[in-house]
Amino acid sequence: MPGCARRVVDGGVETVTVEEDGRLKSKTVNGVAVPLDEVPTSQQDVQPPQPQQQQQQQEQATSEL
Secondary structure, X not given: OOOEEEEEEEOOEEEEEEEEOOEEEEEEEOOEEOOHHHOXXXXXXXXXXXXXXXXXXXXXXXXXX
């Protein structure tokens, strides 16, 4: 069964979640992957990555290619 992707933009923060069989499989905030063990249970707890942290994660992901 294919997954269900949901894209939400709220206050300039884009959150994309992918669920399969009712379970969260992946989540990104402003294009940065969020480890599933760090995903809050409530949308109110979501914090967008800081610009410096986001840049470091993007550079790390690019260097791994």
